[in-house]
Every structure is written in C-alpha cells, then in structure tokens.
Amino acid sequence: MSTEHHDAAPGYSDDKVAVLKRLKRIEGQVRGLTRMVEDDTYCIDVLTQVSATTKALEAVALKLLDEHLAHCVVNAARAGGEEADLKVKEASDAIARLVRS
Amino acid sequence: MSTEHHDAAPGYSDDKVAVLKRLKRIEGQVRGLTRMVEDDTYCIDVLTQVSATTKALEAVALKLLDEHLAHCVVNAARAGGEEADLKVKEASDAIARLVRS
Amino acid sequence: MSTEHHDAAPGYSDDKVAVLKRLKRIEGQVRGLTRMVEDDTYCIDVLTQVSATTKALEAVALKLLDEHLAHCVVNAARAGGEEADLKVKEASDAIARLVRS
Amino acid sequence: MSTEHHDAAPGYSDDKVAVLKRLKRIEGQVRGLTRMVEDDTYCIDVLTQVSATTKALEAVALKLLDEHLAHCVVNAARAGGEEADLKVKEASDAIARLVRS
Numbered sequence: 001m002s003t004e005h006h007d008a009a010p011g012y013s014d015d016k017v018a019v020l021k022r023l024k025r026i027e028g029q030v031r032g033l034t035r036m037v038e039d040d041t042y043c044i045d046v047l048t049q050v051s052a053t054t055k056a057l058e059a060v061a062l063k064l065l066d067e068h069l070a071h072c073v074v075n076a077a078r079a080g081g082e083e084a085d086l087k088v089k090e091a092s093d094a095i096a097r098l099v100r101s
Numbered sequence: 102m103s104t105e106h107h108d109a110a111p112g113y114s115d116d117k118v119a120v121l122k123r124l125k126r127i128e129g130q131v132r133g134l135t136r137m138v139e140d141d142t143y144c145i146d147v148l149t150q151v152s153a154t155t156k157a158l159e160a161v162a163l164k165l166l167d168e169h170l171a172h173c174v175v176n177a178a179r180a181g182g183e184e185a186d187l188k189v190k191e192a193s194d195a196i197a198r199l200v201r202s
Numbered sequence: 203m204s205t206e207h208h209d210a211a212p213g214y215s216d217d218k219v220a221v222l223k224r225l226k227r228i229e230g231q232v233r234g235l236t237r238m239v240e241d242d243t244y245c246i247d248v249l250t251q252v253s254a255t256t257k258a259l260e261a262v263a264l265k266l267l268d269e270h271l272a273h274c275v276v277n278a279a280r281a282g283g284e285e286a287d288l289k290v291k292e293a294s295d296a297i298a299r300l301v302r303s
Numbered sequence: 304m305s306t307e308h309h310d311a312a313p314g315y316s317d318d319k320v321a322v323l324k325r326l327k328r329i330e331g332q333v334r335g336l337t338r339m340v341e342d343d344t345y346c347i348d349v350l351t352q353v354s355a356t357t358k359a360l361e362a363v364a365l366k367l368l369d370e371h372l373a374h375c376v377v378n379a380a381r382a383g384g385e386e387a388d389l390k391v392k393e394a395s396d397a398i399a400r401l402v403r404s
Contacts, residue, residue, distance in 0.1 A: 010144045023135045030128045033161075037120050043111045043169040047195045050162040051202040054155055058202070058402055060134075061151045066395040068144040073372070074387055077380030084377055092369040094148045099361055099401050100302070101152040101159070159301055167294040170275070175286055178279030185276055193268040199301050200260055201403070212346045225337045232330045235363075239322050245313045245371040249397045252364040253404040256357055260404070262336075263353040270346040296350045303354040303361070 011071035012064050022060050029053040061098050065091070112172035113165050123161050130154040162199050166192070213273035214266050224262050231255040263300050267293070314374035315367050325363050332356040364401050368394070 036046050076087035113120055137147050177188035214221055238248050278289035339349050379390035
C-alpha cells in the first residue's frame with residue numbers, strides 16, 4: 001500500500017513502545033465491545049464505549065501525525081526539492097482523511 | 102455504567118450476529134495496526150489504516166444508534182410519559198458524544 | 203429539497219428564537235474569518251477560529267436533532283405505522299451525515 | 304490570540320482570493336440557514352444544509368492547513384533550530400483541534 005520509499009526508520013520509532021501499548025489497550029477495548037454485545041448490554045452503554053474507543057484511535061492518529069511532521073516532513077524540508085512538496089502533499093491528504101473520518 | 106433498567110432485549114438484538122462480525126473485523130484491523138507499527142511501516146500507511154478502522158467503528162455506532170431509535174425510543178414514545186423524554190434525552194446525548202468523537 | 207409532507211410546525215418551533223440567535227452569531231463568526239484573512243492574520247489563528255465556528259454549527263445541528271427526536275419522531279412513533287419507520291430512517295440518515303461531516 | 308511573531312505574509316497569501324471567495328459562500332450558506340429556520344423549514348432539510356456548511360468550513364480549514372505546512376512549516380524547518388520544533392508543535396495542536404471539532 002505504501003507509495004513511498006523510505007530507507008530510514010519511520011517518524012514514530014522513538015515512541016514505538018508507547019504507540020504499541022496504546023494499540024494493545026484499544027484491542028482490549030474492542031474485545032470489551034464484543035463482550036458487551038454478547039451479554040446484551042444496553043445500547044447506550046455500548047455506544048459510550050464505542051465513542052471512547054474512537055477517541056483512543058484518534059489520539060493514536062494524532063500522535064503518529066505529530067511524529068511524522070516532526071521527523072519525516074522536517075527532514076524532507078531540509079533536504080529540499082520535490083521531496084519536500086511531496087511529503088507536505090502526502091501529510092495534507094492524511095490530515096484530510098482524519099478530519100473526515 | 103448503565104443508568105437504565107432494561108428488562109427487554111437491547112435494540113440491536115436482531116442484528117447481534119452482524120454487529121459481532123463487524124467488531125471481530127475491527128479487532129483484526131487493530132491487530133493489523135500493531136503489526137504495521139512493529140514492522141516499522143511508513144507513518145502515512147499506518148495513518149490510512151487508522152482512518153479506515155475509525156470509519157468502521159463509526160459505522161458500528163451508527164448501526165447501534167439506528168436500532169436503538171427504531172426499537173427502544175419508538176417503544177418508549179408509544180408507552181408515553183416521562184420514559185419517552187428520558188429515552189430521547191439519552192439518545193441525544195449519545196449522538197452528541199458520537200459527533201464530537 | 204424536502205421529501206416529506208409536514209403540516210405541523212417543525213420540531214424546533216419552541217426554540218426558534220434561540221436557534222436564530224445562534225445562527226446570527228455564527229454568521230458574525232464567518233464574517234470575522236473573512237476580516238482575518240483580509241488582514242493577513244497568522245494561519246494558525248485563523249484555523250483556531252474556523253474550529254470554533256465549526257463547533258458552533260455542530261451545536262446548532264445537535265440542538266435541531268434533539269428537538270426533532272423529541273417532537274417529530276416521538277409523535278410519529280405514537281401515530282404508528284409506516285410513518286414511524288420512515289421518520290426513524292430519516293433521522294438515522296441525518297445523524298450519519300452529521301457524524302461524517 | 305496569536306502567540307507567534309510573523310513578519311512575512313501568511314501561508315495562504317497566494318490563495319487569499321480563493322479562500323475569501325469560499326468564506327463569502329459560507330456566509331451565504333449561514334444566511335440561508337437563518338431563512339430556512341425563519342420559514343419553518345422541515346428540521347431534516349435544515350440539518351442537511353448544516354452538514355453541507357460544516358463540510359465547506361472544514362474544506363477551508365484543510366486548505367489553510369495545507370498552505371501553512373507548505374510555507375510556514377517548511378520554511379521554519381529550513382531555518383532550523385527551535386523555531387522548527389515550535390511550528391510543528393503549533394501545527395499539530397491545530398490539527399488536533401480540527402480532528403476533534
């Protein structure tokens with residue numbers, strides 16, 4: 001799915017452990033949702049947990065994006081040339097997908 | 102966490118199998134995210150998958166809400182009295198949480 | 203654009219003055235955005251005001267939806283028949299548009 | 304509200320005319336909403352227009368952010384030093400406000 005070459009580590013490499021921890025917790029939240037539906041939990045209570053899980057996923061996205069801007073985009077800007085434009089375009093598209101999701 | 106009594110089956114009971122299937126798929130998407138981060142996948146590709154997972158969770162929320170309005174809210178409206186007002190207030194609050202998440 | 207007959211007043215008729223007041227304030231916020239851009243205000247400060255305006259519009263939408271559920275949907279549920287299903291479907295579609303916008 | 308010095312033109316200066324045009328159209332959409340409410344338009348039709356207006360505002364925000372990344376953030380990255388970190392932090396915070404609004 002990647003359309004980019006990238007020899008270097010991705011922008012989140014420093015925080016990889018923290019990101020993986022958050023994703024583990026989100027996986028647990030989704031499993032919790034399955035249990036709630038299996039147990040016929042009241043709809044509104046299930047919805048409250050879906051909103052919490054969505055918020056947790058958004059926080060991961062914002063964290064990844066933050067690291068991406070701070071590393072990949074800043075480095076590309078310093079290297080200059082077309083690569084900088086390309087990275088900015090790519091980041092803008094990712095932000096648009098996030099805002100609309 | 103539930104603040105409501107509910108003797109009856111929740112609104113999504115007819116579609117329980119479909120909702121559980123979607124949640125299983127979302128759990129798989131979150132595990133896929135973990136693998137992507139472990140494998141140092143390029144940030145933008147991880148973000149694309151996070152947006153897809155968020156959209157899938159939102160679709161589950163809209164499905165649950167739809168069933169809730171069609172069953173619990175409609176039944177409460179028919180029963181009348183304070184219960185109807187309470188159910189509408191509760192649904193509105195859940196919608197607000199969704200729109201803001 | 204309306205696909206529905208509706209002889210009665212819309213659900214927000216009691217709060218019409220309050221809704222109109224909010225819309226007036228939002229119109230002022232949008233005019234403020236125009237002035238900011240004309241004056242070459244710093245991008246981030248313009249963005250902060252765009253977010254505030256979007257939140258104000260969402261609050262109007264949630265208010266209208268709340269009134270719609272409390273009046274039109276509850277009344278249709280009481281009247282029963284196909285009308286109830288139709289109103290619930292229509293409300294669910296409007297909620298989906300809001301969540302995705 | 305601005306916490307930043309900025310001697311140069313803001314990032315959107317090239318597209319100022321296009322941004323102003325969009326804002327004028329959004330102002331018209333908000334005035335249209337006022338008329339709809341004054342005329343007791345059916346709630347769902349008002350909601351559809353609120354969603355369209357919100358989407359139009361989001362498009363302006365994404366445009367401004369795009370220009371901001373392409374100009375202010377890229378220039379700060381090239382200049383280097385603390386300014387680059389500061390601009391990235393500031394852009395990330397603006398993105399978070401957008402995603403959550």
